[in-house]
Amino acid sequence: MEFQTVIGLEVHVELNTKSKIFCGCSTEFGAEPNTEVCPVCLGLPGALPVLNKKVVDYAIKTGLALNCDIARYTMMDRKNYFYPDSPKNYQITQDRFPICREGNVEIELGNGEKKSIGIERIHMEDDAGKLIHNEKETFIDFNRAGVPLLEIVSKPHMNSAEEAILYVEKLRSILTCIGVSDCKMEEGSLRVDLNISVKQVESKELGVRAEIKNLNSFKFLEKAVNYERERQIKAIENNEVLFMETRRWDEKNNITLSMRNKEEAQDYRYFPEGDILEMIISEKEIEDIKSTIPELEHEKKDRFIKEYNLSNYDASVLSKDYKLAHFFEKTVKSCKDSKAAVNWIMGDISCYLNENKLELNETKLKAENLGELIKLIKDKVISSTIGKKILVNIIEEGKSPKDIVKEKGLIQNNDEKAILEMIRGILSKNQDKVKEYLEGKGNLYTWFVGQIMKESRGKANPSIVNKLLKSEIENNFK
Template identity: 40%
Template sequence: MATTSKLIRGYEVVIGIETHVQLSTKSKAFSGSSTQFGAEPNTQASPVDLALPGTLPVMNKGAVERAIRFGLAVGAKVAPQSIFARKNYFYPDLPKGYQISQYEIPVVQGGGVEFYVGDTKHKVNLTRAHLEEDAGKSLHEDYAGQTGIDLNRAGTPLLEIVTEPDIRSSVEAVEYAKALHALVVWLDICDGNMQEGSFRCDANVSVRKPGADFGTRREIKNLNSFKFMQQAIDFEIQWQIDLIEDGGEVQQATVLFNPDTGETRAMRTKEDAHDYRYFPDPDLPPLVIALEWVERVKAEMPELPRVMAERFQSAYGLPAYDASMVTQTKAFGAYFEAAAKASGQPKLVANWMMGEVSRRLNAEDLGLDASKVDAATLARLVGRIADGTIANNSAKKVFDVLWAEGGDVDAIIERLDLKQSNDTGEIERILDEVLAANTKSVEEFRAGKEKAFNALVGQAMKATKGKANPSVVNELLKKKLAG
């Protein structure tokens, strides 16, 4: 599977992604505090979250099970024993002075995520995924020039997913992030709400000449939209190349992206692991995951996207790319299967889902649950294309009406007078007239000019006001020209 891309100004881009996935538990990683979003500041921070003297953390079993689920889904090793560590650093929204995380032995090790860029399949290998707790949040607005601290988010369970430096362009980075986002939502381990911070990506970006050692990376923090991710990486790539071409050296740093200016700016020099003084958390024993626990989680998992895609290929004859596109979400997969079964036209259904349905949903920023054309209606529409009642272009007019106002497929076809003619006798009569009136095109076709055939088809469709079935026109015209 491809992992390469074109050079940019003679440089190869190397990108790794770290993603913080907020796990969908009702309580925090090490306490019983609520994880509900939007509460009044500092109303959901318990003594355990603040590490007050005498408190002891207790691992959230639901968070562990979600990590196991993810590990199984990406083909990783789920460690039978992993260790929690204290990652020491000072920041105002980190009241403990350390973050409970995993370092040397993470719970999920290895694995990979597959996705498409265009119709080319790619795979990004994962280094690890580890459990940790979130920090609080600094609030800089509405505080008369001061900064407020909201500790509601402190202790919220996260799964940090780290890739190998396998990504070679901003486009690949975005498609990987989209695939990962779709997977964690599919597995029901994260709600995927990027606006609320449930899915946040950091991009480690460097450039090098082909064949050279990895360049110095800069980490773009807290990218919470796919659009911003691509813009930030593209700017950073050009910035690093400009610096190197001007004789400078890239310094390892943490940078932020400003969507208003489209630029990245350095926030601080980038720390290395030893700067955090990791050591095993003395209050938490090793996390032991028995094989029986893993097997139970595995038995309760939903059908995975890649498994569903493989089933659609074998059961419905879909190409691999189509199968991947219609299994982006559980809802998409269910919609496809319902429409394919009802219409008996799986390939046509996939084409329409990847085309008109997706185009409309994207244009109006809607989820499939808000689609104005349900699976049964789409099945009736593609059925009318398949049986020759309407042409594909006419079907788009019907779809427009269905999306705008709903209604019955057949009634709309009648109302708009879109039925195409399959009357071979009438079509033959019109073709005879077209051939008689276009003798030059007939001669050109018989002289080997294929374009002349298309011109004759066009004349025939014009004569029937577009109502003749194009496949019937083509078949009868070929017979007459061969006679």
């Protein structure tokens, strides 16, 4: 039998508002446990919630960026369930009237094929607290309780781990670009619930789905999809009965484990939240928010290809990170060379960031300084080799490349007469190696260049070195 995987995702996004969704407590990450709390977010008797308007604005902004229909009438509901980190024993969320419906995002697969992933709904809700386990006890930190969330519910349009990851990456790119969330998975501000089932390819009926909760990395999402697909296929082939259930990812053993049978909507006893007024959203509000949405990833990518003549790959990487894209454009404005700018950013700078596990904005590198470095190389003031050597100083110290070159005496030597004398001296001292080179040991050419650059302390113009070295060997040693 041939099977098809069917995937839908529920993506929970923490909004980067300064205060919580129903009270004035701070949402700052990393505070001491249970210090950012009040009677409202602790669910104490008599405490009344007040909806944070910024959360509503961010929800509308997200819906518009994801091509959703925005509700003109919406309301909050209570979702009743008991869990230790839920201080109220219910969650304030949205059931029948979510703020956004029927959107879509487009992903581009590795083979270049594009696919539209439907979004069923987006709704607002409050987060729960956090359980902290050790070997003997479990503690609860309620700082996160009441942090505003958007839940983005996709349609079951994905069929592989690749598609699921591309979809979440696209969401993350859009959400960070429009400024509603930092989407830091390592801090829990973007979490994914995976709904997955398998069915025979020819069947029109969907399989029995399992929900894997709270996946907080792309690696775990990929592993969970692949493991759960194989688990379900094996169960079907062995004539085992599958049932709807909620599972968790065991990262130590790389398996999913059953937690409980999957709840249905009626199990939560949804009913309207009586302490929060219904909302009427006007056309003017929607249009005002729409006007604040910046250029999105796919729009930026197309423009970069057309305006800067970038490759599809380079444009894709830059456009996914709006900060990196902005840095690239500022660099180009400074040096007027898009090809050199993208080569430095995608090459040496990316290597430095990856090796040091840093984001660009965590360094002292300025676009103006990178542009200045590129111009120094273009104007043959320094060589690209020298440029690479001083790049770390520019990144870590934030100094001007001109100042570094002046301080360290690194101005490139373009004096052909002086370079020729240097070349003749090296060839004269190493005539045995010249003979070996002429007899076919071609890799010695690189050795000669290295010796010249060493003697010049890296200052000799490489193009002049190559031109004069070849000429000297051909004319005086053959």
